[in-house]
Amino acid sequence: MILCLVDGDPVSLEALTFARGLGEVEALVFEETDVDGYTTRARRVVHPRLGDYAPAAWAQTVIELEPEVVVAPGTDRGQEVLAHVAARLGVALAANVVAVAADGDALQITRQRWGGSLLEEARLTGTPKLLTVAIHAVEPQPTGVATATEEFAPSLADEHFLVQVSGREQPTAGTVRLDTARVVVGGGRGVGSKEGFELLEELANLLGGAVGGSRVVTNLGWRPHSDQVGQTGARIAPDLYVACGISGAIQHIVGCKGAKRILVINKDEHAPIVARADWAVIGDLHEIVPAIVAELRKNGR
Template identity: 50%
Template sequence: MSVLVLVETEEGRVSLVSREALSFARSLGAGDLHAVVVGPASESVVTDCRGAGVAVVHEASDPALERYAAAAWAAVVEAAGRAARADLVVAGGTGRGNEVLAHVAARRGLRMAANVVSVESLNPLVVQRQVVGGAALERATVPSRVRLLTMAGHAVEPTAADSPGEARVSPLPVTVDPQDLRAQVVRLEKRESADTSGLQAAKVVVGAGRGAGGPDGFAAVDALAERLGGAVGVSRVVTSLGWRPHHEQVGQTGSRIAPDLYLACGISGSIQHWAGCASSRTIIAVNTDADAPMVTKADYAVIGDMHEVLPAVLEELG
């Protein structure tokens, strides 16, 4: 049995979610581990794959693939699957990972399980996956001969293999069908202020919601985040009201975080917000409502006004 992982890259390296997907796939102990990269596989990407235990890196470097097109990427994954004789294809649960494998499933008439957090058995493939925005887990069976799944972000820690893989680069001959390029990314625009990497990588996140009271209610939140060497995260209502920029939003339509500590202040804890913070190792809720969902789900809770609690914490920290 062999497993193929769709590897996404970020600034010339394997992205965090793809490193998690490689670790996840390797943990299954299913046999040879293969990776497929759309675009030239840089030495840094190959090094990352080698450390993850990848045997073969299938490289599709056709210039027509320079711009992201889900259907074209799906064709690449299909070709790599054939070359690897893959029984299982895994991708990170990103927008691209989910979209590409959904295309593969539709093209091949296969079934796909999205947002998987664990695998109970390989034959048949039985998985636990997140549903309802991460608020519940579903046990599902994927009966296809070739099984497709995407791994929920931060379901596992990215770890190095006990023994490095060969990571032999194998050029993948793919003829890109013009029909597969009908819908593609034509331009990327990045705001200087829209960097979410700090939030997603932070070990400590101080979050605030409607309880902040307004755009002027974040002074203690900002101060505590800075004091702890962390980042600020907010709920959707805060960005909808224009109190804080969207790139700070945590949730299903914002960033998914997995810090060591998430301090959620004045956040009720909707299903959508919980989907973005559920992977946090420790959650402390500060809220005046003892029955708020965030309070009931948190590891620890302080029932009180964030505008009184946070200044007291800052004073204690000195």
């Protein structure tokens, strides 16, 4: 059995699409996600104590099904649950895989190192084979075939609930999430100050997008760390990424390479990020961004 963990994050659908490359996949659905059309079979996990996420309980559920291959999204939960499965069973775990091919009883895999700026080709043996799928490595694609869903009630004990979510703080109402935003306006050292980000906020608001920043910007305290786009921050995949005053260090590029289009506003036409862009405006963002905002307002927005 090839099992694919569905953890409530929309990137679970990317993992399902990826897993189908290995054969017929059963989705193991822990949190309500519409997987219809993405797999032929799904099991919805039901348990009175699984009202909220508990990593060891999710891992035990996977183990109880005795799968040959387990695929999970490269989310906090996906990585954590498969690490528990790997530790419990004493097997290997390949994290952030981007390509896989069967090779007899083994799997030939390609996985990300350095957030994806380096790739490792490796051979995975043993049973079960555990792999997480790098975020935004594949586009989610439904098959068009309806999914047959049944319920699955795992046998869980107290020991599996030693660590469980006990509380939650909801995001501030009205905020656009960085990881799912259609437009992200990012700022780097070139923004110059914490206050400089007000310009970027204004542009992001007009486009219904979110504001992000480079690692330099979050380390300087100009933006909270949750706004960081990069290897140690968020992996974004907007339709458009507007990168303002960002040079384009590897650490940042691996966070924004999931963007469909990139528009760069930068003083230096030789900055590494310009080579990654679809469009660029060369000049001072402090003049260019207000001009774009004014032009958008003139057009009635």
